[in-house]
Amino acid sequence: ISERWTNLQCVCVCVFSLELKFCGFFVSEREGLTVKMKMKMKVLLLLGCCCGLVCAGQNRSDPRDQRLFPVLSINYDYVQMPFEVSLWILLASLMKLGFHLLPVLSGVVPESCLLIVVGLLVGGLIRVMGKNPPVLDSQLFFLCLLPPIILDAGYFLPIRPFTENAGTILTFAVLGTLWNVFFMGAVLYGACRLEAGRLASVDLLSCLLFGSIVSAVDPVAVLAVFEEIHINELLHILVFGESLLNDAVTVVLYHLFEEFAHAGEVTVGDVFLGVVCFFVVALGGVMVGGVYGVLAAFTSRFTSHTRVIEPLFVFLYSYMAYLSAEVFHLSGIMALIACGVVMRPYVEANISHKSYTTIKYFLKMWSSVSETLIFIFLGVSTVAGPHAWNWTFVSITIVLCLLSRVLGVVGLTYIINKYRMVKLSGKDQFIVAYGGLRGAIAFSLAFLLSSDDFPMKDMFLTAIITVIFFTVFVQGMTIRPLVELLAVKKKKKTKCSINEEIHTQFLEHLLAGIEGVCGHYGHHHWRHKLDRFNKRYIRRCLIGGERSQEPQLVSFYNKMELKQALMLLESNSSANLSTGDTAAAP
Amino acid sequence: ISERWTNLQCVCVCVFSLELKFCGFFVSEREGLTVKMKMKMKVLLLLGCCCGLVCAGQNRSDPRDQRLFPVLSINYDYVQMPFEVSLWILLASLMKLGFHLLPVLSGVVPESCLLIVVGLLVGGLIRVMGKNPPVLDSQLFFLCLLPPIILDAGYFLPIRPFTENAGTILTFAVLGTLWNVFFMGAVLYGACRLEAGRLASVDLLSCLLFGSIVSAVDPVAVLAVFEEIHINELLHILVFGESLLNDAVTVVLYHLFEEFAHAGEVTVGDVFLGVVCFFVVALGGVMVGGVYGVLAAFTSRFTSHTRVIEPLFVFLYSYMAYLSAEVFHLSGIMALIACGVVMRPYVEANISHKSYTTIKYFLKMWSSVSETLIFIFLGVSTVAGPHAWNWTFVSITIVLCLLSRVLGVVGLTYIINKYRMVKLSGKDQFIVAYGGLRGAIAFSLAFLLSSDDFPMKDMFLTAIITVIFFTVFVQGMTIRPLVELLAVKKKKKTKCSINEEIHTQFLEHLLAGIEGVCGHYGHHHWRHKLDRFNKRYIRRCLIGGERSQEPQLVSFYNKMELKQALMLLESNSSANLSTGDTAAAP
Secondary structure (H helix, E strand, O other): HHHHHHHHHHHHHHHHHHHHHHHHHHHHHHOOHHHHHHHHHHHHHHHHHHHHHHHHHHHHOOHHEEOOOOEEEEEEEHHHHHHHHHHHHHHHHHHHHHHHHHHHHHHHHOOOHHHHHHHHHHHHHHOOOOOOOOOHHHHHHHHHHHHHHHEEEHHHHHHHHHOOOOOHHHHHHHHHHHHHHHEEEHHHHHHHOOHHHHHHHOOOOHHHHHHHOOOOOOOOHHHHHHHHHOOOOHHHHHHHHHHHHHHHHHHHHHHHHHHHHOOOOHHHHHHHHHHHHHHHHHHHHHHHHHHHHHHHHHHOOOHHHHHHHHHHHHHHHHHHHHHHHHHHOOHHHHHHHHHHHHHHHHHHHOOHHHHHHHHHHHHHHHHHHHHHHHHHHHHHHHHHOOOOOHHHHHHHHHHHHHHHHHHHHHHHHHHOOOOOOOOOOOOHHHHHHHOOOOOOHHHHHHOOOOOOOOOOOHHHHHHHHHHHHHHHHHHHHHHHHHHHHHHOEEOOOOOOOHHHHHHHHHHHHHHHHHHHHHOOOOOHHHHHHHHHHHHHHHHHOOHHHHHHHHHHHHHHHHHHHHHHHHHHHHHHHHHHHHHHHHHOOO | HHHHHHHHHHHHHHHHHHHHHHHHHHHHHOOOOOHHHHHHHHHHHHHHHHHHHHHHHHHHHOHHEEOOOOEEEEHHHHHHHHHHHHHHHHHHHHHHHHHHHHHHHHHHHHHHHHHHHHHHHHHHHHHHOOOOOOOOOOOHHHHHHHHHHHHHHHHOHHHHHHEEEEHHHHHHHHHHHHHHHHHHHHHHHHHHHHHHHHHOOOOOHHHHHHHHHOOOOOHHHHHHHHHHEEEHHHHHHHHHHHHHHHHHHHHHHHHHHHHHHHHHOOOOOHHHHHHHHHHHHHHHHHHHHHHHHHHHHHHHHHHHHOOHHHHHHHHHHHHHHHHHHHHHHOOOHHHHHHHHHHHHHHHHHOOOOOHHHHHHHHHHHHHHHHOOOOOOOOHHHHOOOOOOOOHHHHHHHHHHHHHHHHHHHHHHHHHHHOOOOOHHHHHHHHHHHHOOOOOOHHHHHHOOOOOOOOOOOHHHHHHHHHHHHHHHHHHHHHHHHHHHHHOOOOOOOOOOHHHHHHHHHHHHHHHHHHHHHHHOOHHHHHEEEHHHHHHHHHHHHHOOHHHHOHHHHHHHHHHHHHHHHHHHHHHHHHHHHHHHHHHOOO
């Protein structure tokens, strides 16, 4: 407890210093109300005193000594857990707030880098006070921090670009990751053989396991960096879709190699079962997610009398889909994505506009805080962890990561381009290869390894942290200048119009018709069939009231109308606000 | 773990039976798509199979036996906690949904009663399966379930009626509760003396402690019942305000009597300190809340660049205010109320409209689920708890509860009416006395007692549960017919207009002016001073941009405009929806 207590003090110090920084901002504003600032300082001092008082109370050993009055006493243990969790979240949100007040910094450095630096500082502070900083716990990460980010990504996944590029994304996610794992594993093993000393004891299985951990692109890191550079939709969905779908490959390979290492023997049958497992893990995850998605949509059909709890069903069912998939070691990420994708059209037709806003903004808030916490904890864990630094291993790993990614992307694109209508250019390939950031998922997976089966765990962990730092700092910071240098197409701000929607639908019908006439049952034909099945049966089943028979165009028109009206309405107050904002920000 | 497992099975069974019920509804609809229902059943069967599979996996003892495939294995322990929490919440929300689909039931019986019955059934189911049902844990209740409800109440507290009736509310909350405690404690002690047998061993201190637990009106129960009967604003704020503010009295008396019982001796000095403590607990709680409220308002000044995390600050700071107050045994409820009341005007001026919607609807959702869970757990705990039934004690308690409440309200109203402009009529007094419901706070406080100091703890707990059930079922179910029978004024649906606002403001200025001319520094004078101070200094300090100088009338006009426009916009889609709703509901 005393250790936790010191951590708490450090976090408190950070939070207070942030508050002081805000006060500084406040003074530097044109108004310069120094009297108010003094008042503010007094409030802070008072809080500091309270904190000191709690400290004093805590340091006494006898619980009966902690009494101030007959009734008043200090019972910190009682609230410790929620209080410290709140304090960490507060620290994360204040950090996020602070960075956006520094336009100089946030323009150049991605937020993720800054947050890792903050984590390093907080960790260092805790270390200086002679205690062990907390480590990003894998269970906390996989059960609390990751799901909101993935749900946000899955629920708001742009379906059309995703399905249109599904083949390319799947190729990169499955074949690309497999190539990375085996290429890295094999070369790393070879390099370790050549090297004398400690590295000679690393066996092939460990190398392959290490490769499977380190070669998967991380959705959290990709989201954090790509949201800031505003790249065009195609590249975004290629890199981001790959980072989502390679989860199944990583899960299968990770568990497979771990079990082989535990059992100490590999048979051909096991390898074959591994291939079967991949399909079970991927399709099983999607199925679990789909079932929960349908359940959520079906439940939302009946919520017209209890609008208040509508958002809860979205959160609950998707979280349960994730947990159910995790129970069976299926791909939780794919379950979450499938659940979000399946439920969204029906849920949105059933729920009220206010519930929609609540779901949207609460998910955005939640995922953004989770992301912030993940990066801060990555920094803190770096200070905490037991490290085993090995120059050779780390440098080989980084070089191999870059090399195998470039080779993989270039090689696969060569094949893919033969089947694509819109070819991937050299620039596109470069961005896809360069955008392969690694992140906290790799760290958490490595952290979960048992030291008994893998004596080199510490070295692996150090190498993985180095790779994460390298990709997030070097690649993350240089990708924006490179995008501008190469003049890669940026995201266009498209205002979708009714006209566009009519033409898109018309063309789709036309293409499906042409395919039908030709007798060629392709992409458009099946899409049309699915659309009709959806309209005839599923929509009537999952959407309540008259909305279920509403033609797509009418609902699109209604949505557009509401959106435009809201924009018009808010333009007045936001015009006021935005002039206020520029005045408030220094 | 095996016990938890059985609980899980029960909850699962409940959830699935609910889903089946929904399917039933679905069939009974005019469409009658039985084919679709069969499909639905298949999905359910599939889920049931999954569940059975998990069961099978769990029942094997050797962890290595749980493997299906090399990679696939069942690791339920890993996700147990979040999964079961989600399942309970899902059960609660499905129940809430189900009741609103049964208009026959929900029109007569308040939701709280139905939820308690559901809790009793679930508890009974768990009991039948030979296991101990879970009990409403006090820490869970005070740290997780209560804060959202109180925050929702505090943040959206109608300030004007509250301050206008502050004197009456405080009198009821402080003097009324004190009267209840000492009257009940004394008469109960006398009754126990007269009775031979077990009851003779109950001492005065225990009786007073019991009185302090059982006599406080419960905000959760009051909210649940009063939200449904749509009583006029005055009566609502009187009963609800009392239930919020009597927390300080309850906290002080509870801890005081507990410590006396532990120490075994009472000195006059301790009693004097108790009075001091009351002020420290109440004012300390308000101060802690106020400080966090100011901090939250100040922080929200800088969020114009990070709109996404705006709602988080409201939740975080208020939760931390609650926890900070609880650390020192101050009144957490009053801290939360103060925090919400202080932060709201400034936060609302700073944040975006979407963040406002998110805060509002998320708080409503969260508090409604917490409420549902509290009532279900009350039912489950009743089945679980160790009971010691004593006819005499229970019946005396119920009679005393009713008697002391009636005497207290009538007596205090006699005094209050001498100072009130709008007198409280006999009907009003009846509703205030009859609306004094008891709830889960009393249960949790009794649950926290140590059996060493209070050998009669089980009997107390049983009596308290009986009182809660009596008030929630008998009073809660009869209050609606009584309100209609007595023709008590209902809540008017007021549409506030600009005209009204202008006149209110004008009258306030006028009254403050008249008071100034008369030299009588009353209510209106101080209100005016406070308003001016707020406008001149505090608003400029806590509100960013130009909003801080915006006249009250202009911001009111803007708000009205936005509200009206939104209503107009949604009237189209909601007209569609409402016709759909009536069609969907049988």
